[in-house]
Amino acid sequence: MVRSKKDVIIGIAIVVPSFILVLIFVYGFIAWTFRVACSAWDGQLPNFTWVGFKHFASLFSSTRFQIDLWNTLYFTILFLAVCICGGLVFAMLLDNIVRGENIFRNIFLFPMAISFVVTGVAWRWIFNPTVGVNVLLERIGLSFAAWNWYIDPSQIFTFHVALIPVVIAASWQYIGYIMAMFLAGLRGIPDEIIEAARMDGAGGFRIFMKIIIPSLKPIILSAMIVLGHVSLKIFDLVYTMTGKGPAFATDMPGIYMFETTFQGNHYAEGAAISIIMLLMVALVICPYLYYVLRKKEG
Amino acid sequence: MTIASGVKKNIAGSGIYLFLILSALFFLVPIYVFLVTGLKSFREVNIQNMWDLPRALTFDGFTAAFGRLTPNLLNSFLLTIPATIVSSLLGSLNGYVISKWRFRGANVIFIVMLFGMFIPYQSILIPLVQFLSGIRLYGHLPGLILTHIVYGIPITTLVFRNYYLEIPDSLIEAAQLDGFGIVNIYLRIIFPISAPAFVVVIIWQFTNIWNEFLFAVVLVQNPVDQPITVALRNLAGSQIVEWNVQMAGALIAAIPTLIIYILLGKYFIRGLLAGSVKG
Amino acid sequence: MKKIIVFFLAALLVLSFAACEGKKAEPKLEIFSWWTAGGEADGLEEMFKIYRSKYPTVEIINATVAGGAGSNAKAVLATRMQGGNPPDSFQVHAGHELIDSWVVAGKMEPITFIFEDNGWMDDYPPGVIDIISYKGDIYSVPVNIHRSNVLWYNKKIFSDNNLSAPVTFEDFGMVAQKLAAKGIIPLALGDNGIWASVHLLESILLGSLGPEKYNGLWDGSTAWDGDDVKAALGNFVTVLSVVNTDHAALSWDAAAQYVIDGKCAMTIMGDWAEGYFKSKGLTPDVEFGYVPSPGTSGSFIMLSDSFGLPKGAPHRDNAVKWLAVCASKEGQDAFNPKKGSIPSRTDGDPALYDAYLNSAMEDFASNIIVPSVAHGAAAAEGWVTKINDIMSLFVTDKDVEKAASEFAKVAKDFI
Numbered sequence: 001m002v003r004s005k006k007d008v009i010i011g012i013a014i015v016v017p018s019f020i021l022v023l024i025f026v027y028g029f030i031a032w033t034f035r036v037a038c039s040a041w042d043g044q045l046p047n048f049t050w051v052g053f054k055h056f057a058s059l060f061s062s063t064r065f066q067i068d069l070w071n072t073l074y075f076t077i078l079f080l081a082v083c084i085c086g087g088l089v090f091a092m093l094l095d096n097i098v099r100g101e102n103i104f105r106n107i108f109l110f111p112m113a114i115s116f117v118v119t120g121v122a123w124r125w126i127f128n129p130t131v132g133v134n135v136l137l138e139r140i141g142l143s144f145a146a147w148n149w150y151i152d153p154s155q156i157f158t159f160h161v162a163l164i165p166v167v168i169a170a171s172w173q174y175i176g177y178i179m180a181m182f183l184a185g186l187r188g189i190p191d192e193i194i195e196a197a198r199m200d201g202a203g204g205f206r207i208f209m210k211i212i213i214p215s216l217k218p219i220i221l222s223a224m225i226v227l228g229h230v231s232l233k234i235f236d237l238v239y240t241m242t243g244k245g246p247a248f249a250t251d252m253p254g255i256y257m258f259e260t261t262f263q264g265n266h267y268a269e270g271a272a273i274s275i276i277m278l279l280m281v282a283l284v285i286c287p288y289l290y291y292v293l294r295k296k297e298g
Numbered sequence: 299m300t301i302a303s304g305v306k307k308n309i310a311g312s313g314i315y316l317f318l319i320l321s322a323l324f325f326l327v328p329i330y331v332f333l334v335t336g337l338k339s340f341r342e343v344n345i346q347n348m349w350d351l352p353r354a355l356t357f358d359g360f361t362a363a364f365g366r367l368t369p370n371l372l373n374s375f376l377l378t379i380p381a382t383i384v385s386s387l388l389g390s391l392n393g394y395v396i397s398k399w400r401f402r403g404a405n406v407i408f409i410v411m412l413f414g415m416f417i418p419y420q421s422i423l424i425p426l427v428q429f430l431s432g433i434r435l436y437g438h439l440p441g442l443i444l445t446h447i448v449y450g451i452p453i454t455t456l457v458f459r460n461y462y463l464e465i466p467d468s469l470i471e472a473a474q475l476d477g478f479g480i481v482n483i484y485l486r487i488i489f490p491i492s493a494p495a496f497v498v499v500i501i502w503q504f505t506n507i508w509n510e511f512l513f514a515v516v517l518v519q520n521p522v523d524q525p526i527t528v529a530l531r532n533l534a535g536s537q538i539v540e541w542n543v544q545m546a547g548a549l550i551a552a553i554p555t556l557i558i559y560i561l562l563g564k565y566f567i568r569g570l571l572a573g574s575v576k577g
Numbered sequence: 578m579k580k581i582i583v584f585f586l587a588a589l590l591v592l593s594f595a596a597c598e599g600k601k602a603e604p605k606l607e608i609f610s611w612w613t614a615g616g617e618a619d620g621l622e623e624m625f626k627i628y629r630s631k632y633p634t635v636e637i638i639n640a641t642v643a644g645g646a647g648s649n650a651k652a653v654l655a656t657r658m659q660g661g662n663p664p665d666s667f668q669v670h671a672g673h674e675l676i677d678s679w680v681v682a683g684k685m686e687p688i689t690f691i692f693e694d695n696g697w698m699d700d701y702p703p704g705v706i707d708i709i710s711y712k713g714d715i716y717s718v719p720v721n722i723h724r725s726n727v728l729w730y731n732k733k734i735f736s737d738n739n740l741s742a743p744v745t746f747e748d749f750g751m752v753a754q755k756l757a758a759k760g761i762i763p764l765a766l767g768d769n770g771i772w773a774s775v776h777l778l779e780s781i782l783l784g785s786l787g788p789e790k791y792n793g794l795w796d797g798s799t800a801w802d803g804d805d806v807k808a809a810l811g812n813f814v815t816v817l818s819v820v821n822t823d824h825a826a827l828s829w830d831a832a833a834q835y836v837i838d839g840k841c842a843m844t845i846m847g848d849w850a851e852g853y854f855k856s857k858g859l860t861p862d863v864e865f866g867y868v869p870s871p872g873t874s875g876s877f878i879m880l881s882d883s884f885g886l887p888k889g890a891p892h893r894d895n896a897v898k899w900l901a902v903c904a905s906k907e908g909q910d911a912f913n914p915k916k917g918s919i920p921s922r923t924d925g926d927p928a929l930y931d932a933y934l935n936s937a938m939e940d941f942a943s944n945i946i947v948p949s950v951a952h953g954a955a956a957a958e959g960w961v962t963k964i965n966d967i968m969s970l971f972v973t974d975k976d977v978e979k980a981a982s983e984f985a986k987v988a989k990d991f992i
Contacts, residue, residue: 274421
């Protein structure tokens with residue numbers, strides 16, 4: 001493809017405004033946050049005295065922050081696993097039925113339309129151990145499945161079981177979107193390939209592993225990115241549903257950051273939490289960027 | 299097909315439907331809670347009877363929520379529509395230039411932009427307010443619109459870039475032979491075939507901007523200018539929350555997004571199908 | 578077709594920009610609060626009415642941000658103040674939440690002159706003036722007084738079981754035992770979001786330590802890891818053993834509902850609970866009763882919503898007039914009956930208030946007044962968030978020794 005000088009200049013002119021806006025709104029603000037994180041700003045009066053990485057160090061020795069990091073890790077793994085597996089299952093089933101696809105698809109997508117702030121409250125009620133879903137379970141004879149849900153402070157190693165209902169609520173909200181992505185991906189696999197494999201005597205499972213999964217790989221990756229950035233930043237839903245939970249069982253860095261900064265007025269400490277959250281995000285996105293770039297080279 | 303395999307297929311088919319119906323029921327549980335609570339009177343609202351149908355059907359919750367939310371409905375449209383359209387257009391242009399006119403540094407620009415998707419919004423509130431007051435856009439809808447446009451650029455650019463990567467370069471080369479430049483190729487060739495990607499982006503942006511709360515509450519001062527999410531929160535008192543009004547309000551506030559889903563739902567899958575979700 | 582769409586979009590953009598232009602020259606007054614709904618919003622509107630009748634040309638902007646006792650509002654306010662965009666006047670809990678957050682930082686103007694010019698200095702109890710003052714100057718106008726240490730109980734349960742409302746911890750223990758034997762949960766608690774357990778703790782600290790030592794907690798004269806406090810924390814653990822097991826899943830109003838439904842017999846909550854009971858159709862002294870929480874007779878844990886004057890308020894003169902309305906008898910007697918609280922002035926008209934509020938007014942005039950920690954009067958916000966964090970663990974592990982030493986450690990940073 002020929003690129004004339006004029007075209008390149010126009011092209012750059014098209015991209016530059018967006019680029020500058022992002023530079024200011026993202027990198028400028030991150031730089032500011034980083035500066036605050038290394039300052040002595042505690043209280044409403046800004047204080048930019050440089051104190052180095054003191055706040056980062058004290059964070060890592062705080063019990064609450066350690067719990068938060070584990071919670072984020074477990075929450076992210078479970079949330080991604082449930083949404084991706086669940087989304088894939090729903091997509092494959094919807095792809096195989098003749099009637100009702102529209103209805104089911106809209107039901108599964110519907111949760112995305114409701115403001116997270118209020119769904120959190122509905123889920124708090126639903127998983128209330130005395131009046132919530134346990135009552136339903138007992139009515140249908142599944143009382144053995146009843147437990148204390150998000151107010152159960154017990155943990156297995158560093159995993160708080162109270163996170164399970166939070167994962168359910170978050171997955172409920174996002175699974176439909178992931179399902180739609182997979183549905184599109186499945187439609188993109190030519191029927192002939194599957195037919196050909198079937199002619200060669202491949203069973204359902206083999207077809208799934210050898211054809212479907214590989215061709216959905218890019219979608220799985222996109223889904224992981226979309227879900228990953230939701231889960232690392234998650235705030236509204238957890239804040240209204242469980243708050244911090246008993247003994248921080250459902251606490252997240254986003255909640256800790258919000259409370260530290262805007263309720264405790266510890267601005268420098270709050271900024272330090274934000275920077276660590278950003279670093280965690282970078283940890284997730286860098287492999288993805290590497291993949292995107294490498295793919296382009298190839 | 300033998301009779302036996304036909305029977306097997308039928309059983310499998312009913313199994314699928316049974317599973318889907320059960321899952322759909324599970325998905326509707328919170329909606330049920332919203333509905334029955336919204337239809338109760340405040341006196342009857344009580345989490346101990348959260349599963350029960352209202353003793354007497356009252357629409358007080360819905361009428362109260364509707365009355366208090368409608369003034370802010372227009373603001374939400376004034377916010378969401380321009381922000382969605384402008385950020386989609388910018389994303390489309392950026393994606394086009396980055397994927398089809400790969401000048402030196404284009405990939406760096408792309409990656410630099412993409413990272414913006416991942417910023418935790420709570421952490422940049424204070425510099426955001428300071429910056430917007432600096433450029434005299436703080437306190438009113440335009441500042442909020444600008445903010446949503448900027449934070450929308452990364453994801454819209456990503457989607458369009460991936461979409462345009464699937465379009466063969468030969469199409470553009472042919473247009474170049476006809477003497478078209480970068481702008482005309484976009485207007486005459488690329489834009490007209492971008493509809494599927496636009497649908498995906500519009501759905502994502504519309505949903506997110508419509509439901510966004512934090513920026514809206516911080517950046518817009520006057521309650522008469524604030525979008526519906528803020529009004530929805532404001533249905534609650536500081537101590538006593540009328541849950542029937544709150545839940546009815548949540549359902550009312552979800553209607554526009556829902557309409558978008560139903561209208562664009564088919565195209566949504568088609569748009570995703572057209573390659574825009576691939577990494 | 579295309580042209581129509583383009584025109585439509587352009588029109589929308591122009592409209593959205595135009596929506597906020599134009600009205601700038603007019604005199605305005607922006608009042609920032611977290612009173613968005615119910616009686617508190619009605620009360621605020623009553624004060625606006627008074628203001629409008631006095632200054633009809635001023636346009637009032639009622640900037641409200643909802644959310645659990647102001648937590649969202651505080652975040653929005655902090656961002657606006659940091660960004661150099663203060664409202665003309667804003668709601669803040671009187672006491673350390675105001676002083677330590679805003680006054681010490683030099684963000685507020687002293688407003689003693691409003692009280693002096695109107696001759697109101699003697700209309701406020703000295704205890705209240707102390708709480709709103711810093712280095713001899715007054716910094717906010719308290720529009721109302723709430724009481725934190727109230728035990729609410731279901732009268733039917735108590736009369737059915739021949740019980741009388743507990744006055745001391747011993748009474749409470751006996752009552753709880755009898756109720757538990759009947760299968761009734763003695764005390765309802767809803768501490769989803771933890772502040773309600775801090776609220777319960779302050780009542781128990783006061784009941785165990787007495788007002789003098791309770792006040793000492795906030796100025797360093799009472800040691801947080803001393804034996805008295807440990808005994809108080811022990812009392813807290815004892816009380817916790819008779820609350821509903823799902824407390825972490827409930828908000829305070831759901832806990833109050835347990836009392837209405839007779840599932841629980843009592844709850845310790847601020848007097849906004851009365852507003853909740855009444856909105857559910859209950860009558861004070863008939864269906865529900867109230868006494869000071871165990872061991873706190875003669876003391877009054879107060880919290881107060883107040884309005885202050887930020888430096889650089891865009892319409893300072895209008896704000897000063899607003900604060901005068903808030904401080905006036907007329908303003909307070911218009912606001913408080915709707916809000917369900919009592920005036921911070923001593924000359925409120927008792928005829929406007931119901932039986933409970935009248936009893937609170939009497940107690941407020943005669944009792945020893947101490948500040949609430951759960952609601953920002955006793956300690957800086959930074960301290961309160963740390964106390965919340967310690968409580969989150971303490972409510973779960975019930976380890977008195979650990980909690981006492983953590984409390985002591987944190988207190989050092991703030992005294």
